[in-house]
Amino acid sequence: MLPSLRNLKTCIALAALLCVTAPVIVTAQTPAPQTAEPDAANPSADAPAKDAVSAVVGAWEISNADHDQICSVGLSGEKRPGGYKIDFNRPDCVAKFPPLKDVVAWNIADDTIKLTDAKGKIFYEFNEVEGGMYESLRVGQPLTFLQNAASAADLVRTVEQMTGDWGVVRGSGDPVCIITLINAPGAAAGDLKLQVKPSCDKGIAAFVATAWQMDHNELLLKNNRAQIWRFGETNGIWQRLPEGPDALSLVKQ
Numbered sequence: 001m002l003p004s005l006r007n008l009k010t011c012i013a014l015a016a017l018l019c020v021t022a023p024v025i026v027t028a029q030t031p032a033p034q035t036a037e038p039d040a041a042n043p044s045a046d047a048p049a050k051d052a053v054s055a056v057v058g059a060w061e062i063s064n065a066d067h068d069q070i071c072s073v074g075l076s077g078e079k080r081p082g083g084y085k086i087d088f089n090r091p092d093c094v095a096k097f098p099p100l101k102d103v104v105a106w107n108i109a110d111d112t113i114k115l116t117d118a119k120g121k122i123f124y125e126f127n128e129v130e131g132g133m134y135e136s137l138r139v140g141q142p143l144t145f146l147q148n149a150a151s152a153a154d155l156v157r158t159v160e161q162m163t164g165d166w167g168v169v170r171g172s173g174d175p176v177c178i179i180t181l182i183n184a185p186g187a188a189a190g191d192l193k194l195q196v197k198p199s200c201d202k203g204i205a206a207f208v209a210t211a212w213q214m215d216h217n218e219l220l221l222k223n224n225r226a227q228i229w230r231f232g233e234t235n236g237i238w239q240r241l242p243e244g245p246d247a248l249s250l251v252k253q
Contacts, residue, residue, distance in 0.1 A: 052108050053077055053084065059149035062097055062124075064142060068161050068252065069096040072149070072237070075106055081118040083107030092251075099123040099141065113146060157217060157233070159183050159192065165253040166238075168204050170246065176201035178253065179209065179221075186211040191222065203246075219250065 054077065062071040071093035076085035082105030094101045103115045103123050113134055115124040124144060126134035132148035163183045167175025177200035182193040191211035207229065209221045219238055221229040231238035231250055238250040 049108075052111075056108055056113060057084075061147055061149055062093070062100075063145050063147065064096075065145070066161060067145075067157075068164065070252065071096055071100065075113075080105055082116045082120050083114070086115065097144065157214060157219075159214065162212075162214065162219065165197075166250045167253050168201070169249045169251055170201070175251065175253075177204045179250075181212050186213075194221065204248075 057075055057077045060073050060075055062073060063069060071088055073093070074087040076087065078085040084106055086103065086106045088100070090100070100115070100123070102117045102121075104118050105116050107114050107116060107120075111128050113126040114122050115126075116122050124136045124141075124146075125138060126136045126144075126146040128134050132150070134146040136144045136146070160183065163181050165178055165180050168177040168179060169175050178197040179200075180195040180197065182195060184193045185191070186193050188211065190213050192213055194209050194212045196205065196209060207221070207227070208223045208225075209229070210224055211222045213220050213222070215230075217233070218241070219231040219233075221231070229248075230241045232241050233239075240248040
């Protein structure tokens with residue numbers, strides 16, 4: 001009986017030892033799995049591109065060096081063949097910037113904004129020259145600018161930029177009157193000459209505009225009865241202020 005008792009005690013001692021050390025053995029031989037964090041440690045390759053696109057999406061204007069030809073465009077983050085969707089008044093803008101005829105998309109790479117067709121053919125390649133201002137100078141094209149609309153709104157328009165023919169538009173229709181702003185002194189101090197072309201809309205002709213001037217970046221049309229129409233610029237279009245029920249705007253011809 002005595003050897004059996006000794007063997008029993010030995011077995012109990014070994015079992016206790018195994019119970020105590022088992023967790024340590026398991027921990028040592030089976031390391032806890034590592035949790036991968038790809039977003040934090042390895043950001044996706046296209047994340048910078050998405051950030052660049054988001055920074056550019058919004059309202060812009062294309063203009064020539066004199067800023068007397070303007071096309072308002074909207075750069076969208078919606079994908080389409082060639083890059084991303086671009087919106088603009090095609091007939092008006094193509095008349096001012098013929099290469100826009102085949103443009104249906106935009107893209108950005110290395111801080112360069114490209115206007116392309118559906119197959120990626122480049123028609124404009126705008127490189128940033130300062131915050132919110134880009135320029136494109138390609139063979140066979142004049143120097144062309146792309147500017148953030150918010151920045152463009154802060155530009156001070158010169159008399160030279162404003163002279164020429166303007167269409168008076170009621171609502172969103174076609175011009176119902178053409179006026180010519182002339183860079184020549186008018187009858188009163190500070191006024192410049194203005195000419196209303198024949199076949200003008202009766203309601204607008206009744207105002208009998210005779211002069212114009214710039215006042216704190218607003219365009220003023222004046223008549224001999226001391227009446228004034230004020231126009232403020234929004235994305236290249238000059239809206240009458242306040243707008244009122246008969247919404248009038250001026251569009252450079």
